[in-house]
Amino acid sequence: MRVGIIVIGNEVLSGKVEDINSTWLMAQFRELGAKVARVAIVPDEIPVIAEELRRFADLFDVVITTGGVGPTHDDLTFAAVAQAFGREMEHNTVLEKVIRGYIRDEIGPGYLRMAMLPVGTDLIFAGELPFPITRVENVYVMPGEPSVLRKKFSAIRESFREAPFHLRRLYTRLDEGHLADMLDQLQRDHAAVEIGSYPVYGNPDYQTQITIESKERAATEAAFAALVELVPADTVWRRDA
Amino acid sequence: MRVGIIVIGNEVLSGKVEDINSTWLMAQFRELGAKVARVAIVPDEIPVIAEELRRFADLFDVVITTGGVGPTHDDLTFAAVAQAFGREMEHNTVLEKVIRGYIRDEIGPGYLRMAMLPVGTDLIFAGELPFPITRVENVYVMPGEPSVLRKKFSAIRESFREAPFHLRRLYTRLDEGHLADMLDQLQRDHAAVEIGSYPVYGNPDYQTQITIESKERAATEAAFAALVELVPADTVWRRDA
Structure with missing residues (x-):
């Protein structure tokens, strides 16, 4: 499974808000045994988001977007998804009902705008998630x-699980020019x-980290054993057992 | 000036090494008054790097790539640059001389491979940089x-400086649905x-941060004054003066 991640938001590109989501997602997919093949950070502009969505949706098995889904003027992700897939936007009555259930006490009325979705959007109710x-x-x-x-990703993460990666590391005082x-x-x-x-x-302690x-x-272990043979033992600071 | 950043490396996509370079560069360009318009994180694969380079070089005024420039088998950036711009690779004699000056004491002989560059590569000697x-x-x-x-970026950063951004922030206890x-x-x-x-x-303390x-x-100040009028004062946690 090849995964693409699209981070949406001027606030990230302009350095006002640090993107910690793509880093977190890459670590999650690693643990799940899935390969993140590409990450893009794009501005809050419908044509740019739509073009990147189209490319990623064609290239990769799974695409995750983060950002741009609130009720304010700079939340344009769903409009871009609609454009990318040639769908109309519509008022999603199921989502509206869910949002109305929360409005009274907790969230503002503008949130009803979030019920505008591309036609045919799948709604996945998972775990204890309110939305x-x-x-x-x-x-x-x-x-x-x-x-x-x-919270949302964790509720569905097991659906992405694949065979795990096998990783071995060695740290040496040799520099890359000697390696x-x-x-x-x-x-x-x-x-x-x-x-x-x-x-x-x-x-x-070391100048180069080598990963296999x-x-x-078996393939990882065989290559790692060969690596341990190749790198002079007195230059090794630390290595996996 | 519109800037694109391409981060190259399987180690980042696979979650083994955290990318702190793009975040740092975005903050640098913000301080310089320049706009980062797009970031991509791509794997160590020549066709993928070359395609993204071609797109970014056409779309943006300045492109910064990070990674893939060492002497080992997974350092493929210059080969991708050559492919993107239809250039041959050649032995750069100026760079080789610089590298040879360092080899004796500090770095390994494989570093000579780093003198293979696309034909016509500009070498910028800046500040105290050895390379x-x-x-x-x-x-x-x-x-x-x-x-x-x-170190390298800092040596040339002033060449990217433009008129500064003017930013004002307000933090309110209202949620986005009310805003x-x-x-x-x-x-x-x-x-x-x-x-x-x-x-x-x-x-x-607050539910929403608003930036202008x-x-x-003058435009920033006028819009910020209007924002301060619009948001009920008793919901404001903190705001710029």
Whole structure:
């Protein structure tokens, strides 16, 4: 399963609000064994959001959007979803009923605007959530407020679970310039695994972190054993067992 | 000036390494008065990087890439830049000389591979930097290691400076449902400013942050004065003077 994430909001691009949602979602999907293939951060502009939605919906199995779903003038995500999929907007009577149940005590009347959805939007009532999760085709339209996003995603996260990744790490005092040839060789010999190397500067313990990862435990272990053979033991600061 | 940022690296998408570079760059450009219009996080795959580079280079005035510029097998950014702009790769003799000057004591021989660059790459020697900044057309190719990225960007940041943004904020205990109509009206009356509203849940002090922003101080102040009139004073937790 390949996942695309679209973060919507001028407040993120302009540096006023930090995007912690995409980072959190990437970690969630990692734990679920699913691959996030692309992330985009886009402004509150319907044509831009719609174009990115169209591309992502075609390229990936699952698309998650965050942001732009409130009742105010800068909340344009559903209008962009409607445009991307060539659907009209309509008053969703089920969602309106749910919202009306909450208005009296807790939320303002403008929230009724949130019942305007693209025709045929799926409403997913999950767990203890007061409001449903909204989905159009393979696009899950999620809120930007981090606490609400997390509650909503957590209610459906198990539906995304796949076989886990198997990861091993080694930290060495060698820099990438001394590692390049051996990692090239290792990647050729172990084409089934993904090998990453990440330099760090100014750390007294190590200069490079090397990761080996795949969905096959045996392939990961074999490549990692070969790595341990290749990297001189007296340069290794720490490694997975 | 419209800026696009492309973060390159499987390690970010897979949740192994947190991307702090795009957040830092967005804050930098904000302070410089420039607008970041789009961010993409893409995997270490030449065709994907090249396609995104092509799009961003056409859409935006300045493109910054981070990551994928080291000497190992997963460092593919320059090959992608060459593909995006239809250039060959070549051995850059100036950069090789600079690298050779460092090899003896500090870095490994594989670093010489980093002298393979697209034909016609601009080398920008700035400040006290030992290595030049690399640019192809309007694309600045930056490293992913945060401390090095920051040093390199800081050395040229003033070249991106524009007129500053003027921002005012107000925090209210009203939720967005009670604010939607007045913010709609405000945006119609003050079309020159950008109005943002950001809900927060579970905070006892306020429920919504409202921002007003533009490059014209007078326009920002006029819209903010109107906002202060519109929002009932007894719901305001805090506001800019």
